[in-house]
Amino acid sequence: MRPCGLSRLGIPLHRRDAQCSGRAVLFSSSSAGRFASLRIEWAVEENITMSQNELDTTDGSRRRGVSTADQLGGRLTVFVTEEELMDSGHELPEGYTCPLCCLPIALPAAKHSLLETCCMKRICKGCVVASRQRGMGNVCAFCRTPTPGSGAATLAQVRKRVDAKDPSAIDYLAHAYYDGDYGLQQDIPRSIELWTEAANLGDSNAHLKLGNIYYMGVSVKQDKRRGIRHWQHAAIHGHPGSRHALGFYEGLNENHELAVQHYMISAKMGDQGTLNAIKDMFMKGHATKVQYAEALMGYQKALEEAKSPQREEAKAFFNEND
Ligand SMILES: [Zn+2]
């Protein structure tokens, strides 16, 4: 994996640890009503050039990530208020639940599950092992399609799902072009095109990738504000990596209280990297002991909820420690 600035700063540019539900809903009707007046107000102000990423509103709340829906960089919310940002996305999306045992998949999901390219379902390792124990080796535990025997066959499966406009498959193919996997020539502009398509279909992983790319200016003109908007969009849909990125961004700008609020959400989803970030903030005096304790308890609760005897057996099978 090629190192990048963002990964050196603690935000992984590559994060195949989850599949989002593909939901394209931007706001609930109640929240849309709640913020309708602000949206109209913003539409008037849209042509104003901002030097900052946030403005104070007349009611004292702050709003961020302002944009019209943008087909070029992945469809984005019109804007999101700080209240909305902090009130939404506290639960992991549907793609983080194993469709066979219906338990949440522990983070990082790539470590604790397998993504089946035939149906693009993420199956927990507990169910993978159980399937093999029932003599169903070399077939998908979900749809029973035979496991592809080569990279080319895997790619063919993915392309079939891409043709069917499966956002997870488009995200997968984008990674393949980005990394030059499966015999593909590395093609970063093509991967950005694909992530944009997946983001337009509501894929939160693609929003995270576009967030990283625009924030860092990887093969595109650097646009930090756009990058942050992508993270915000994914975070309000429960994407833990994007929530972590927002926490990191706020910490970088010395907005420690906001950073803790973001980190608290992803720590309670079971993200160990985030928990470590809060611990680090506590050690530096930027988070309180109570906040760190709350994050730790939430993190441990998430871990417990993702446990099952079948999954413990899988850990032994794959010789994993945690
Ligand atoms: Zn399962």
Ligand SMILES: [Zn+2]
């Ligand atoms: Zn399958």
